[in-house]
Amino acid sequence: MPSNSGRRRAGADRSPEPRRKPFWRRALRAIFVWGFALALLGAIFLGSAVYMTARELPTFADLKSSQNGQMIVVRARDGTELVSLGPSYGRWMPYGQIPQVMKDAMVSVEDRRFRQHFGVDPIGMVRSVMVRVETGRWKQGGSTITQQLARTIFLNNNRTFGRKVREGVLALALESKFSKDQILELYLNKVYFGGGAYGIDAASRKFFGHPAAGLSTPEAAIIAGLVKAPSNYSPTADVKAAIARGEVVLGVMAENGVIDPSEAAAIDLSTVKIAKEGNQNSVRYFTDWALPQLDLLLPETSEPLEVWTTLDVGMQQTATSAVKANVPGGAQGALVSMDRDGAVLAMVGGTDYVNSNYNRATNAVRQPGSAWKLFVYLAALEAGYKPDDKVHDEPVTIEGWSPHNSGGTFAGEIDVRSAFAYSKNTVAASLGNEVGFGTVAAMARRFGITTPITTVPSMVLGTSDVRLIDMTRAFAAVSAGGTSIEPYGIVKVETTGGKLLYQHRSTRGQVLVPPHVAAGITDLLQSAVAIGTGRAAQIGRPVAGKTGTTTSNKDGWFLGFSSGITTGVWMGRDDAKAVPGLQGGRAPAQAFAAFMRYAVKNRPVEKFDTELKLPEWQLEPDDEYMMGNPDDYYYVDENGNMIEPGTADGAARTGPASGPPRYEDGSEGPGTAGAPPPAASEDFLDRATGRGNQPDPGLRAAPRPGTAGPASGQRPPTVTRPPTVTRGQAAPVASRPSAAAGAPN
Structure with missing residues (x-):
């Protein structure tokens, strides 16, 4: 039997077990390790995606020459051009020729950290999320100017997670390939400002009637404010909304220090002269009705088109004048006229298209x-x-x-x-x-x-x-x-090169x-x-x-x-x-x-x-x-x-009415x-x-098949009056001409 001293020596020789670390420390370490590994993999993947995307991007010259949207020239039945719809591009403005106030206004309202970020602005994204949490809805966008440019050139406006990821990758690729000045030049010449106008020169000509080189501070503020919602803030559609948005832009410019607060306060946007929009007459009621039919008549195409319609210019002008001259005060009027085959010759959907484009x-x-x-x-x-x-x-x-x-x-x-x-x-x-x-x-x-x-x-x-x-x-x-x-309004559709894409063919009704x-x-x-x-x-x-x-x-x-x-x-x-x-x-x-x-x-x-x-x-x-x-x-x-x-005839009509x-x-x-x-x-x-x-x-009633019609000179039987019908009574049935008398079935 071993002695006690032997047991003590054996126990003394045995090393004490190490103490286990707390769970939270182990979990934190695992998160750190795995997080670092995933972040490293994500960075490698993102870097590879940006690198490959940047390699595939067009050159700066190619991006300058590319255009968005489809131009459509609408013609009357005699070939007269009624209206040109779709994108409108002004003169390309190199960065050095763009008014500084226009650049400052756009950067201030759309991306104030444009010069600091690398295409995607994490600070702006966090700020947007915080506003979302505070207000319960998205009020502040997190997209940078570079992201908006990527969306304008390469993507659509679908609000999906996949589109946002592609947008971010493209923005990083653009920043890696082009300078900030080049990106801003592309943006100001390509972004959509409403009314079919792409770029600041087209917008300046459309809304103010002069090239973008002469833009004033108030005009630049109005144009910069259009990007957020072109259809809502367009000066030709809603002057009050355009002015209100322009005042917001002036305030942001003052906050960013690009203009003095006193200068911003002294600007009266209501004095800005808005150019009268051409081709906004009653013809647009007709084109608004006819052109959506192209989606059904044509295969998908992005080529510029010439659309020949059934509209008669003289009849359209006369229809507009006839409605305006006779409609009672405070009322609206509408007119539709069509030829014997259904061709719509004139269409008036209201008394004033500019004030109301609703087609009555x-x-x-x-x-x-x-x-x-x-x-x-x-x-x-x-x-x-x-x-x-x-x-x-x-x-x-x-x-x-x-x-x-x-x-x-x-x-x-x-x-x-x-x-x-x-x-x-x-x-x-x-x-x-x-x-x-x-x-x-x-x-x-x-x-x-x-x-x-x-x-x-x-x-x-x-x-x-x-x-x-x-x-x-x-x-x-x-x-x-x-x-x-x-009823139809489109006769034929051709490309501007003369290729026939659609021809209306009348069929017997x-x-x-x-x-x-x-x-x-x-x-x-x-x-x-x-x-x-x-x-x-x-x-x-x-x-x-x-x-x-x-x-x-x-x-x-x-x-x-x-x-x-x-x-x-x-x-x-x-x-x-x-x-x-x-x-x-x-x-x-x-x-x-x-x-x-x-x-x-x-x-x-x-x-x-x-x-x-x-x-x-x-x-x-x-x-x-x-x-x-x-x-x-x-x-x-x-x-x-x-x-x-x-x-009429130089004198008023006198005497009783004829007839x-x-x-x-x-x-x-x-x-x-x-x-x-x-x-x-x-x-x-x-x-x-x-x-x-x-x-x-x-007017003679057709005979029933297999029966003879009325003899020549025979008077068709007349109809007896139906009696008064009261609730609870059966509907009366008046006597009808018999089959032998030639009554139809």
Whole structure:
């Protein structure tokens, strides 16, 4: 058994175990080691990426000659240049010729540490993050001038992490290859300042009308302020916003010591003269509508383009003048005119493009009022009605809704032609109820209405919002004999070198309604202009059209056609408030006539394929009767000159208005004293309905397949009036011409 002394010697020979370091020290050491290793690897990777990128960068001369964006020259149908869009480049400004105040302003507001950093500014990035944490949103950008140059030349504006990494690498590569002066020269000659202007010389010429070499301190401050948001701060778009931003730039320049604070305080930016922007007339409404279609018509290309359009310069000028001369004070106006194949000849989207570039001709949706009755009567004609058929203008209630006529009076038994010409609401309601409100909506869809359509009873009076271009398209389809029309604005597209990229090819439209229906509605439309609500649209040749007026005179419409040209006019306020005196038969019809006199002056007179038949007595048009003489408004003579009211032929018109006499409900006239005159005499009805004569073949109802049409001289059966419909009752069904009588299906 070993002794105690032996055990002590053994224990003494055994070395004490080392004490382990705390966990936090070990973790800190690991983080340091691994962090250093990763940082070293990252630096090697970044250095390699910057080196390889710098090797691939173009030379300074190549970067000077490169351009951004695509130039597009837009031409009218006769080749006249309408506008040049896309990038605009002024003279290249070498660094030594750039005004010092321009360089100081740009560096102060965009990158005050431009001379200290190496392309990416860590301090600026940290400051941007701190502002983000304090305010909860990104208010201060961390991009340097070099990064912005890299984005302008090589990248896009997508806000993604990958794009920011590439931007940083490119910025470091630019700094390694070019000097600070070269980078600033490239930046000031290439950055986008809005309005298509790239570079300070283009911006100076566009906004101030002179080269950049003459920029003053206030002008330099305004230009430097545009980089942050060119579309928001453009002087030609929003002068107040440009001045406010320029004052911020002056303040930053004073903080950085490039100008004295007293000098900054003494500068009044409101005194800076802004150059008037050219080519900002109503033509831009058309180009704003037509040019986006290039994305669908062309393959992707960056070549400069020449776009030949359908626009007629003379018609566009006349349309602009006609709208401005007739639109009521405080209201806006819009006009669309298209040829028989759908080519848009003129487009006015408002009274002033500079003040408001919102295109009311293509984008605004408003209630059409009685102009919507086009679809009601188209559905009725397709169902078997004819212009001479009898209907009753009398009180009617449909599902609790009771439409009324002007003054609350009713004409009794009249024909379809008179009901349409005088825009009788009760008759339209009865017809819509009979054929079905869904059928009317389907007819509108068939003729090109793209906006939502309600099928409540009041829809027959135009309570569904529509676009002017869609309504004009519908009337153009009627003018084309009931075949569909597709509006278009681009004829062909070529490169500036003459290579054809696109050519429009017209195709025959689909048949929307039978020919006799198109002829019947044309009969009604020309009656509305001849003796009804659209008298102010008369131009001395056959015109067919329809007025529209909404509740409280919020909207006024006139749409019509003559000699193959269809034109639609809308007027009203953008806020949909009432416009005193606005009626479709007044200002819109007058603007239509003023434009159409010029538009058709070189075209032969074309008669419609249906004989014009007028009622012997006139009734009071519903809500839209024209007040005053149809000649008492502005129009355009054969030379394109605007003629004021009362100056035609050197003297004002005197005497009563021409045409048949007008009777208001309750007035005395031939016939029964003190009562409304009959819609037509028996003798007139004999002639108009063809009793004893062959009916107009253009209006005769088509026979059902396999059946014989009416015999020669046979009068088609008339329609009995539909009874009043009240809530809870079934919709009435008026007797229709039988199949044997030639009624369509």
